[in-house]
Amino acid sequence: MPLEPWQGRAILLVDLDAFFASVEQLDHPAWRGKPVIVGGDAHRHGVVSTCSYEARSFGVRSAMPASTAARLCPDAIWAPGRFDRYREMSRQVMAILHDETPHVQQVSIDEAFMDVTPNALNTEHPVAIAQRIQRRVAELGVTCSIGVGSTKAVAKIASDQDKPRGITVVYPGTERTFMAPLPVRDLSGIGPAAEAQLKARGIKTLGELAQASPAVLQRIFGIRADEMRARALGADTADVQQDDAVKSVSHEVTFADDLTGEEEILASLFSISTMVGRRLRRKGLKGRTLAVRMRYDDRSTRSVQRPLAPPSDDELAWRALFPAMMGELWAPGMKVRLLGVAISGFDGPAGAEASLFDEVDDTPEAESALRDQRNHRLLEAADALKERFGEKAVRFGSDLSLEGKGTGSSSKNPSDYK
CATH class of the missing domain: 1.10.150.20 (5' to 3' exonuclease, C-terminal subdomain)
Known part of the structure; x- marks a missing residue:
């Protein structure tokens, strides 16, 4: 059928359908058409990251305790999560969106806004663009639902109306x-x-x-x-922000068995901070605020922050702060179910490395700066080896403290600890 003329702004919200589970079904053909749950162990404090539509028909939902999901859908196939694979697929999808317009704002691993407002140079109908995106994404082996509207709020709500693989269009003038x-x-x-x-x-x-x-x-x-x-x-005027600024970089681990000792909590914080530091360096970011988040066996949560001066992407420099921060959150006898580390307050891209042949300065401040430079080079070398040979290629002793302790659960989006 011919499309009605479009007048004014056109915003798309592209939402990948049951993304993690869809990737698992793509990579495991025998799982297609069956209930698949991506998340942590049902017997070890795990939660559901996402699930296939077949599992949703049993009442399973994202963020549900894994034990509840197991009761609702006892025959489900459980996948622990392969987040490098999900990020790889997400990058392929985002490349398709950028083929259509530079005005793309990725808001999570599986969602992005696009501004495809017709103009003098590109008069193509927004719905035709949405249809083409949907076809191209399907060629990758996953599906998406798309909301088309005149504002971000309308497009977001529209994208949820017809899942999976739906396109919901709200023409200008029909928002209310x-x-x-x-x-x-x-x-x-x-x-x-x-x-x-x-x-x-x-x-x-x-x-x-x-x-x-x-x-x-x-x-x-x-x-x-x-x-x-x-x-x-349906009258908001928020723009699609290109390269939306990162507010925080964080990592959390939910433990299969509650942590009860000071040494194991500190060692876990050190290990988690290694993952955060690597992500910061990958993004070229340095932050001014370090935060630690702790969840207890009663599911209550507390957090604490510390300023960083100068801005840092070096987890080796943060470690001296962890004992005092932990002291504000934990006392002997408390059981810890989850730990998280976050960095925020970014100072822009990391600066260029100093020359190896700079004039020698032997003041205490210079010695500290030199030590920081050496640490940074060490961390960058470790990052490069991990990128090439995998996460276990190089590890500090504290990194071993997390091995086998996590539930496999993970959030799609980083958290801000305030």
Whole structure:
């Protein structure tokens, strides 16, 4: 059927369907059509990272405790997760999107916004672009669902309406009609707490949110009240940001058996920080804030931060801070289920290495700087060996502390520890 003319901005949200599980089914043909769960061990505090649509029909969902998923779907195929493989596939998909436009904002490993607004040089219909993207992604062996709208909020909600492999189009001028009957939780930025406050005031749909009094929205959303109303109306003006700035780089490990000793907690923090440092150097980033996150056996969570001066990507320089940070979060007798390390407050790309033949300076400050340079070169050499020969090619003694202790669970998106 012919497409209706498109007038104005055109934003796509491309969302890969059950991404991790789809990659596993692609690589294991015998698993296709069967319930597949990617996540940690059901008997070792694991959680579901994602699952196939066959598993979802049993009620399994992302972030669900693995033990619950195992009860709901006892015949599921469990995959521990191969995140290097998922990142590889994600890069291939993002390359397809960049073939269409430079205006791509990747928001997670399996989602990206695109601005494909028709202009004098490119008059192609946005829906035709979405259809072509969907075909090209399918040729890789995975599928995607796409929302097409005039704003990021509309495109995001539209992408969830027809899964898997759907394209939902909201033409300019129809945003309010599309958004009004949807539940408030569908809108990005509304979590369980805000949803509960809205429902307590009789606000259950986006149409009702759009008509709510400014005073009510101010109490719930604060300075974001006007922004949330605009989103609910499908009238937000947020742009697709190219190369969206990274806010933090982090890594977390959920342990199969709770940690109870000071030495094993510190050793685990050292090992986790090695992974964070490597990611920072890969991205060319140095951060001003170090954070440690700790979750206990009662599932409560606390975190603590420390400033870094100068900005750093060197985990060897952070390690002296961990004992005091741990002291604020842990005391003997406490059981630790999860540990995380994050770096934020980035100072831009890492600077160039100093010359090996710089004039000698023997002040204490210079000796410290020289030691930092040597550490950085050591870490870069270790990074290069790992890139070529695998993660186990080079390891510090503390890295061995995590071997066999994790559940295999992982989050798709890094966390900010505040």
